[in-house]
Amino acid sequence: MRLSDVDAALVARCKGNDLTAFDEIVERYQHKIYGYVKRLVGNETDAEDITQEVFLKALNSLHRFREESSLQTWLFRIATNLCRDAHRRRQREKGWLSLWRQADEQNETEEGGIVDPPDDRFNPEKLLLHEELSAMLSQAIEQLPLAMREVLILHDVEQMPYEEIAQALGVPLGTVKSRLFHARARLRESLANYVYGV
């Protein structure tokens, strides 16, 4: 998808060092980018930081934007890359933390200390007591692999067409459809306990 007239004008003004055009771009896309990032990273603080980074990165590399895709697709692409980086960082930290915890737990068991009870956040009975469907759904989406989550949010939440998603994620069109199919199927599987009549 090509650049819309409004976006083209904003980009041209921005390239001419007009910062008010940049402000307009922020106003236009901040909610979409923030919503997408929040669903990918799962918390507000990281989502705010990444959203800010998306726009600053866009401002600094606007001269390299070749206008072959829409501004929205380009921004989503930057956001996706930043979220992937954050995800990788978090995975690494998790790896270290779990090793740390394992060592701690081992020490406590050996010393006869108290071991934490297993995490029962995902126990359906407990969940049904105080969670609403949207909260469960958000949680279920968070459980999806990142690649599936990206496609699901861009298509079913942001209503982006397949071609734009393929551009934003840098993957072939067939991969987008395939990931969407499996993301929806897995979502249904993980919410099986709360779904009746499907």
Add this chain to the structure above:
Amino acid sequence: MKACREWEQFIVEYVDGVLDEQPRRSLEIHLASCKACAEAVKVQRWAKLVVAQLERECAPDYLSRRIRHHARDSLRRQGAIRLLARASFATAVAATLLLMLWWGNLRPEKMPVVPVEEPTVAQAIVQEYVGAMSNDGFSDPSLQLLAREAQMKTLRLEPMAQ
């Protein structure tokens, strides 16, 4: 029950309402006979509907202000860095020029070179020959004169090309 792999992408497009006429008809014929794919269509429809009901996340009010502030700050910093780089370059050029001027003024003057005429090979041979004859002593003064003339002629010879 798993949907047939080759129909997966068609099912997605079918549920999203963007499947072309021809493949849509083929899929519908297939769905009539394949329970797994028919079930997959239901699951896809359900998930699409549920996800669409998710509330849209809105960025907090202060976020745009924060972004604007950081953008201006970042541009200011970049401008300062660019200015510093230009100033450093100009200073380096000026310092180099000054150094060159200083070196040009203080370096030792060139000493005048006095050309030393090297005797030619012919001159050297004649000189040696005449000298030897003089030492032996020519008894005949005409011979002495001839030798002297020969020496004079030789001295007029141009030095050999370098």
